[in-house]
Amino acid sequence: MAVAGPAPKIERQISLPFNQALKIAMRNITIRLGRALITGAGTMLGIAFLMSVFTGTLVQQARGTAIAPEQLSKNTWLVVMSLLVSVVGITNSMLMNVTERYKEIGTMKCLGALDNFIVRLFLLESGVLGFFGSLTGALIGALFMLLTGIGVLGRLNWVQLLIYLGICVGIGTVLSIVAAIPPAWRAANMHPADAMRTEI
Amino acid sequence: MARDDKLNGSNGTAANGVAVNGSGAKAPQAANGTANGASQDDYGNQEYIVRARGVTRMYDVGGQPVHALRGIDLDIRRGEYISIMGPSGSGKSTLFNMIGGLDKPTEGTVFIDEVDMAQLDAFELAWLRCRKIGYIFQTFNLIPVMTALENITLPMIFAGASTDEQLERGRELLEQVGIGHRMNNKPSQLSGGQQQRVAIARSLANQPAIILADEPTGNLDQKTGKEIIELLKRLNRESGVTIITATHDDKMLDVSDRIVWVSDGKIEKVKRREEVDITLGTLEGSVH
Numbered sequence A: 001m002a003v004a005g006p007a008p009k010i011e012r013q014i015s016l017p018f019n020q021a022l023k024i025a026m027r028n029i030t031i032r033l034g035r036a037l038i039t040g041a042g043t044m045l046g047i048a049f050l051m052s053v054f055t056g057t058l059v060q061q062a063r064g065t066a067i068a069p070e071q072l073s074k075n076t077w078l079v080v081m082s083l084l085v086s087v088v089g090i091t092n093s094m095l096m097n098v099t100e101r102y103k104e105i106g107t108m109k110c111l112g113a114l115d116n117f118i119v120r121l122f123l124l125e126s127g128v129l130g131f132f133g134s135l136t137g138a139l140i141g142a143l144f145m146l147l148t149g150i151g152v153l154g155r156l157n158w159v160q161l162l163i164y165l166g167i168c169v170g171i172g173t174v175l176s177i178v179a180a181i182p183p184a185w186r187a188a189n190m191h192p193a194d195a196m197r198t199e200i
Numbered sequence B: 001m002a003r004d005d006k007l008n009g010s011n012g013t014a015a016n017g018v019a020v021n022g023s024g025a026k027a028p029q030a031a032n033g034t035a036n037g038a039s040q041d042d043y044g045n046q047e048y049i050v051r052a053r054g055v056t057r058m059y060d061v062g063g064q065p066v067h068a069l070r071g072i073d074l075d076i077r078r079g080e081y082i083s084i085m086g087p088s089g090s091g092k093s094t095l096f097n098m099i100g101g102l103d104k105p106t107e108g109t110v111f112i113d114e115v116d117m118a119q120l121d122a123f124e125l126a127w128l129r130c131r132k133i134g135y136i137f138q139t140f141n142l143i144p145v146m147t148a149l150e151n152i153t154l155p156m157i158f159a160g161a162s163t164d165e166q167l168e169r170g171r172e173l174l175e176q177v178g179i180g181h182r183m184n185n186k187p188s189q190l191s192g193g194q195q196q197r198v199a200i201a202r203s204l205a206n207q208p209a210i211i212l213a214d215e216p217t218g219n220l221d222q223k224t225g226k227e228i229i230e231l232l233k234r235l236n237r238e239s240g241v242t243i244i245t246a247t248h249d250d251k252m253l254d255v256s257d258r259i260v261w262v263s264d265g266k267i268e269k270v271k272r273r274e275e276v277d278i279t280l281g282t283l284e285g286s287v288h
């Protein structure tokens, strides 16, 4: 009877709380762990490289040697290239995700998901991957370079190292989110009726 | 019985410039001529939850127009169990999408609770899909990465229910459809029939007024299909939810209040269950 009665004037809200979205995103990452790891590995390598360049300058500072300008510009160029490659990799792998989850996205829309829920889920998923990928990468990159400067660690600017670490994780996460915008957009704009037809 | 609670709201808002000229429920039937005529007197004053007026849907397939629907007029009463029958390609799913707000008619109007769906913005449509309509599909369409319980609580999350409410109602619904013990299983660990039960529970998550089921038994064997149909009928009886199924499963005839036959995008005939019985008897005799 409760169902048949006149629709009560419910406040018209549709929501997807952040913690729930995060839970769903985490689930989607762990369920496709293989691909997630490969995607994350791209970010990890790019960020590891960036962090190693940062750490390298700190080590050289600690040694008291100046860095050659041409070395610096070459490194910058390499870092930008490697980050670009990882961005393309993320976009590509998220597009694969969207195609695979066509029906799932359509179903979510049937259940009342707004377009921005879908966008948020994909961006979150990519952001989480980017965060962990770049954190790992930054740690690896820092460690690697610190090993080369093992003798001067006492004089190293550790505060600056931490700041660089934060910058690297920030860049990695933001790039991952940006890279997921086109796939997320595509997912959000699909029509639920079309998604339901894909299996025919 | 259901007359009092709708009050006079429906008559006032009905005149949205469509084929409804007068007020009250008889006017829309007139447009449908013989199709609905038989039941006019018995149900004449009851409230309609779905009204379709001159609904057409044209697809453009490589420059060629495909007319999936060619002018559908249909009224569905609150609490009714209605089956849309017709061969594959006759336009059942297209009609289902129109009623469910998943797609927009090329021409014509669909009213849900006297609200013209074409007037709704994206947010209101999402709200309608979330709270007013429950969908059931031939391919179950559960979210594969979520457990049965999580699948059912997802629409509740969208609707803003608290975690406690979600869990309590989710468990309750799973019990109601007879798979409380499979609560923590993923769809891949469930049989087709069990998955469809989860999907039915999910469709009920936010206590919708309408359940739309597109070929709900299409991927199930005869026996399981029968169980699903009986479950749908039971829910219809117990909670009074309106059920609209698109099907070409003859088993569905028996539980329906009314049956709408579509063919080639048009309504061929509409019959009440009692009227069908006679023809069904001979039909069944020849089949079984």
Ligand SMILES: Nc1ncnc2c1ncn2[C@@H]1O[C@H](COP(=O)(O)OP(=O)(O)O)[C@@H](O)[C@H]1O
Residues within 6 Å of the ligand: A197, B059, B060, B061, B066, B067, B068, B086, B087, B088, B089, B090, B091, B092, B093, B094, B095
């Ligand atoms: N998205 C679409 N694009 C092109 N043609 C479509 C589309 N959806 C349905 N049709 C066509 O419309 C007709 C009705 O299809 P449908 O509603 O799926 O029928 P049913 O559900 O009764 O099998 C068919 O001829 C089908 O090919």
Ligand SMILES: [Mg+2]
Residues within 6 Å of the ligand: B089, B092, B093, B094, B214, B215
């Ligand atoms: Mg169909």
